[in-house]
Amino acid sequence: MTLETTDNGKPPTIRDVAALAGVATSTVSRALSNPGRVSARTRERIETAASRLNYVPSSHARALSSGRTGAVALLVPDVTNPFYFDIIRGTQNQLKASGYTQLLVDTEESADVEREALRKLRSSSDGVIMVASRMSDEQLSAVAATHPLVTINRGVPGVPTVIIDTPASIGQALEHLASLGHHSVTYVAGPAGSWSNAKRMAAFDESSSQLGLRTVKIGPFSPKTTSGAVAADAALRSGSTACIVYNDLIAIGMLQRFAERGVRVPEDVSIVGCDDIFGADFCNPPLTTITAPTEQAGRVAITMLLGQLDPMHRNSNRRLAVLPTYLTVRGSTGPFGGSAQ
Amino acid sequence: MTLETTDNGKPPTIRDVAALAGVATSTVSRALSNPGRVSARTRERIETAASRLNYVPSSHARALSSGRTGAVALLVPDVTNPFYFDIIRGTQNQLKASGYTQLLVDTEESADVEREALRKLRSSSDGVIMVASRMSDEQLSAVAATHPLVTINRGVPGVPTVIIDTPASIGQALEHLASLGHHSVTYVAGPAGSWSNAKRMAAFDESSSQLGLRTVKIGPFSPKTTSGAVAADAALRSGSTACIVYNDLIAIGMLQRFAERGVRVPEDVSIVGCDDIFGADFCNPPLTTITAPTEQAGRVAITMLLGQLDPMHRNSNRRLAVLPTYLTVRGSTGPFGGSAQ
DNA sequence: CAATTTTTGGCAATCGCTTGCCACCGTGTT
DNA sequence: AACACGGTGGCAAGCGATTGCCAAAAATTG
Numbered sequence: 252m253t254l255e256t257t258d259n260g261k262p263p264t265i266r267d268v269a270a271l272a273g274v275a276t277s278t279v280s281r282a283l284s285n286p287g288r289v290s291a292r293t294r295e296r297i298e299t300a301a302s303r304l305n306y307v308p309s310s311h312a313r314a315l316s317s318g319r320t321g322a323v324a325l326l327v328p329d330v331t332n333p334f335y336f337d338i339i340r341g342t343q344n345q346l347k348a349s350g351y352t353q354l355l356v357d358t359e360e361s362a363d364v365e366r367e368a369l370r371k372l373r374s375s376s377d378g379v380i381m382v383a384s385r386m387s388d389e390q391l392s393a394v395a396a397t398h399p400l401v402t403i404n405r406g407v408p409g410v411p412t413v414i415i416d417t418p419a420s421i422g423q424a425l426e427h428l429a430s431l432g433h434h435s436v437t438y439v440a441g442p443a444g445s446w447s448n449a450k451r452m453a454a455f456d457e458s459s460s461q462l463g464l465r466t467v468k469i470g471p472f473s474p475k476t477t478s479g480a481v482a483a484d485a486a487l488r489s490g491s492t493a494c495i496v497y498n499d500l501i502a503i504g505m506l507q508r509f510a511e512r513g514v515r516v517p518e519d520v521s522i523v524g525c526d527d528i529f530g531a532d533f534c535n536p537p538l539t540t541i542t543a544p545t546e547q548a549g550r551v552a553i554t555m556l557l558g559q560l561d562p563m564h565r566n567s568n569r570r571l572a573v574l575p576t577y578l579t580v581r582g583s584t585g586p587f588g589g590s591a592q
Numbered sequence: 593m594t595l596e597t598t599d600n601g602k603p604p605t606i607r608d609v610a611a612l613a614g615v616a617t618s619t620v621s622r623a624l625s626n627p628g629r630v631s632a633r634t635r636e637r638i639e640t641a642a643s644r645l646n647y648v649p650s651s652h653a654r655a656l657s658s659g660r661t662g663a664v665a666l667l668v669p670d671v672t673n674p675f676y677f678d679i680i681r682g683t684q685n686q687l688k689a690s691g692y693t694q695l696l697v698d699t700e701e702s703a704d705v706e707r708e709a710l711r712k713l714r715s716s717s718d719g720v721i722m723v724a725s726r727m728s729d730e731q732l733s734a735v736a737a738t739h740p741l742v743t744i745n746r747g748v749p750g751v752p753t754v755i756i757d758t759p760a761s762i763g764q765a766l767e768h769l770a771s772l773g774h775h776s777v778t779y780v781a782g783p784a785g786s787w788s789n790a791k792r793m794a795a796f797d798e799s800s801s802q803l804g805l806r807t808v809k810i811g812p813f814s815p816k817t818t819s820g821a822v823a824a825d826a827a828l829r830s831g832s833t834a835c836i837v838y839n840d841l842i843a844i845g846m847l848q849r850f851a852e853r854g855v856r857v858p859e860d861v862s863i864v865g866c867d868d869i870f871g872a873d874f875c876n877p878p879l880t881t882i883t884a885p886t887e888q889a890g891r892v893a894i895t896m897l898l899g900q901l902d903p904m905h906r907n908s909n910r911r912l913a914v915l916p917t918y919l920t921v922r923g924s925t926g927p928f929g930g931s932a933q
Numbered sequence: 934c935a936a937t938t939t940t941t942g943g944c945a946a947t948c949g950c951t952t953g954c955c956a957c958c959g960t961g962t963t
Numbered sequence: 964a965a966c967a968c969g970g971t972g973g974c975a976a977g978c979g980a981t982t983g984c985c986a987a988a989a990a991t992t993g
Contacts (some may be wrong), residue, residue: 261756262715264979275943281979292942310716311661312979314652315948331681333674333870340672343698352716355696357684374603375651375693476874503874529674533817535876605949616973621951631971653949656978 263304271299310352314375323556324354324376325429326368328383332474333528334498334545338382338403341549349557351377360442373398378556381405385444399559401552405446411559413552413572417447417525418454418575420541424495424523425458427539427578431586433464433493433521439482439505440470441497443564448497451525453537455495467491472501479504483512492520492587499524499531499540506571506583517585528577536582544574601721604645613641624649626698651693655716664897665695665717667709669724673815675839675886679723682890690898692718701783702728714739719897720912721890722746726785729765732823740900742893746787752900754893754913758788759795761882761917765836766799768880772927774805774834774862780823780846781811782838789838792866796836808832813842820845824853833861833928840865840872840881846874847924860925868920877923885915 269276274293281288282297300306314320325342327335339355354376358364362385372379378399384391388407394400395410402412428436438503441448452468459466461588467489472478474497483505486494496502502524509516516522516536524531524540530555531538551572558569606783611619613636621630630638641647655661666683668676680696687694695717699705703726713720714890719740725732735741736751743753769777770817779796782789793809800807800861808830813819815838824846827835837843843865850857857863857877865872892913899910 256922261781265981266979276980277944277982278942281942284981288941293942304712307711307715309979310712311652311655313981314950315650315656315950316979316981318948318981320652330684331677331870333677335672336672336677339696340698343671347698353696355680355684355694357681357688369816370646370648371651371693374648429713507874529672530871530874533844533871533876606951607949617950618952618974619972625951629971634972650949653978654951656980657949659951659978824980920946 263306265306265308267304268297268301268306270296271304295463300409320375321350322352322354322376322379323553324356324368324372324379326356326358326365326379326381326384327563328358328360329383329474330355330357332500333530334474334500334526334543335382336529337545338549341546342380342553343549344546345435345550345553351557356524360385362390363443366557367392369394369398372515378561380552380556383445383447399556401549401556401559403552410553411570413548413555413574415545415548416541416573417541417543417576418450420578421454421457421495422436422461423578424539424541425455425462425464427580427584428493428521428523429462429464429493431493431584433491433587435465435467435491435493437467437469437486437489437491437493437494439472439486439496439501440468441472441474441501443471445474445497451497465491470497472497474498474500476500476504476507479506480508483508486520487512487514493523493584494520495523495525497525499526499528499538502538502540502583503530503534506536506538510535516583518588521584521587523578523584532581539581539584540579541576542579543576548574603786604610604647606647606649608645609638609647611643612645613638616632625886661718662691663693663695663717664894665697665709665720667697667699667706667712667720667722667725669699669701669726670815671696673841674871675867675884676723677870678886679890679893682887683721684890685887686887686891686894686933690894691763692898699726701726703731703785710735710739718901721893721897724786724788740897742897742900743816744889744893752896752911754889754896754915756886756917757914758884758890758917761919762792762795762836763799763802764919765880765882766796766803766805768925769834769836769862769893770803770805772834772862774832774928776806776808776809776832776834778808778827778830778832778835780813780827780835780837780842781809782813782815782842784812786838792836792838806832808818811838813838815839815841817841817845817848820847823850824855827861828853828855834864834925835861835916836864836866838866840867840869840879843879843881843924844871844875847877847879851876856930857924858911859928859930862925862928864919864925873922880922880925881920882917883920884917889915 265276265279269279279297282294310321323346343353356368365386380401382403384402384405391407391410402410404415406412469485472482478501482501502522524538526541527542531540606617606620610620620638623635651662664687684694697709706727721742724745725743725746732748732751743751745756747753810826810830813823819842823842843863865879868881868883872881
């Protein structure tokens, strides 16, 4: 039941409200966005008028004159990668709670697309969250210098970042494998340009040498289940009895391939994934993986970004958040040969 | 390498470009958005100037004066439901191809949230796609009357719609079950307010009576894997040997519960899901399901919406698209007792 | 009760771009 | 030679808000 009293066909503007309330537009503007600035009586009159007209301020007009857009852009490498689902959900929720709108952009795992998107969005958003950006440190720093920016899973000196500390759990995963009796472990690498892949690989190298494990590395592979087939075949050829895989998507693809080839998991080969995405708990066998607090990452990133925007929160101005992860053991890891030890 | 020649600190405006090119702002505006309107020579000069300044028109200013926002809102009941992810991907891709921006909103499966979002977005988007809307027919018609709207999986008379015709394949699924020897089939219902649930249930009723199958209905259940446990227990109590489940999320949850309880699928009970979401192919056992062309649905919806917006395309003005589905048989269906027949 | 301070509300400029209307220019027509 | 006309480009009026500045009104003070 929309009663647009001033029904000239177009949606009501601030002027219509002002007229109905018998005040100037400036007063309406203040009453609505800066309550303390007008007396309670006038404010009330204005609010009544506004709701009678079902008035909604034009975000564009507001953006134009105030410079604030009320929107935050989220740049994600691939919207269909389940890993990002919960990040998107996290940012979405946190933004809505603060009255912001989310602009979602799929950057197709390309630095160029990221750059192009940034160019366009710079003027139409108050800030940007970039997830697993492929851009160079210099470029990201440059962006951060002119526009509020928070990165997720991409550390850049001087740029506020939230990091899901998957590498920290890789040691734990390797210990888990070692204690099951594995001596040789393969790292199945993700995309070449990926920062998190580099970090995971480095942690793998370090921990495995500490544990005295023999290691092999294969890849890079695209982070999709379809890469699993090649990865699985390569893993088999590597001669290791266990794999740590860049992410669950590839790991699940490998599981499928192993099933096809009659390779038993975990009797013939153990698999550890990363991220604990949707599906990791119900694939066959369920995947042992490093669980990541992805939704929290989204929320924290927004909190940090809003902190940059709103001078109120300037105090709580963290520049870095490192979120802990943990190993979730399921059915895809076990002793080689299947004998409990 | 950003060379903002007119570097006063702020991003360049159309005025800067005009000055550099030695023309009026109106000419710049036309050169950029209405190429035929200026001579080739001036246009070129302007384009050079614009790119030298790295000029990007302000979408807000443009929206304010022209009324066109270049944005389309996508209202989705739950951004973390994998079913919607390919829709999001589809709209995203199609929009980007047409130079539009996507505004993603999670409506939390609530008609109220939908209404509120619409109120806000009406002025900040050129059109809206609503997926599986919970609003009433009247409300949706009212929205469509004042704002370009396309619904997905929610038929409303007079409102352009794209429907994924899952009900059409339910008959096929029932035949499949009947031919495996099942005589009693349970429908595991989705949310009460859901249009697609109603349609699927109706198709289930009709086809099952045609096939002379005994039927039971249980539910409603929330479309999440976590509902699967209750649903599985209820299904067992129903005494049927097979289930058709509102969607794959619930179906996968049921699979997990059955495994916990030691109920074998498909020997003890057969399961058919709907949608063929991410995960349906690698759960245990892989799910027989009705495959839906979700990404295509997103693309088609955008095409229809853009058709409403752009007078150019007014001719290709379809009001309804029905996308066919098909049954994908995997491991979760089989003869009762496990004996091939 | 006059003087001073604090509130409250209005005026008008401004944000960056679009677009209707008009003027000018160079050709083509009669 | 006078006139008409299509092609170009400029002028200026918005679009719907915000906000600095100022004046009137109200509250406080001595």
